[in-house]
Amino acid sequence: MKWFKIDNQFLEENQTIQKVKVNGKSFCLIKTDKKLFACATKCPHAGADISQGWLENEMIVCPLHRYRYHLENGRGATGQGDYLPVYDIEKRKDGYYIKLPYSWLKKLLNI
Numbered sequence: 001m002k003w004f005k006i007d008n009q010f011l012e013e014n015q016t017i018q019k020v021k022v023n024g025k026s027f028c029l030i031k032t033d034k035k036l037f038a039c040a041t042k043c044p045h046a047g048a049d050i051s052q053g054w055l056e057n058e059m060i061v062c063p064l065h066r067y068r069y070h071l072e073n074g075r076g077a078t079g080q081g082d083y084l085p086v087y088d089i090e091k092r093k094d095g096y097y098i099k100l101p102y103s104w105l106k107k108l109l110n111i
């Protein structure tokens with residue numbers, strides 16, 4: 001795992017859900033009144049772009065078949081039995097950082 005800084009330009013944009021790139025990897029950045037969240041862009045159900053979805057009751061809703069996933073842990077709504085990958089975000093003095101999983105680093109570093 002490694003932390004990467006999120007470009008401040010993304011944080012300043014007035015969008016609740018947006019697709020952003022850090023070191024060549026896309027993910028969804030989600031801004032709520034309380035917190036920032038990050039998750040995968042590809043829905044685990046059938047691969048739709050979940051950044052085109054919307055929020056309902058602390059969950060992100062996929063636009064294709066309306067599956068729902070908890071922002072905190074990625075767990076699918078009752079009966080779905082699936083998970084959306086979510087990523088840790090940390091606030092530091094100079095901005096926000098996202099923790100990328102090792103599988104991403106392997107691709108980035110070509111190892």
Ligand code: FES
Nearest residue numbers: 043045046062065
């Ligand atoms: S592709 Fe997201 S709910 Fe089906």
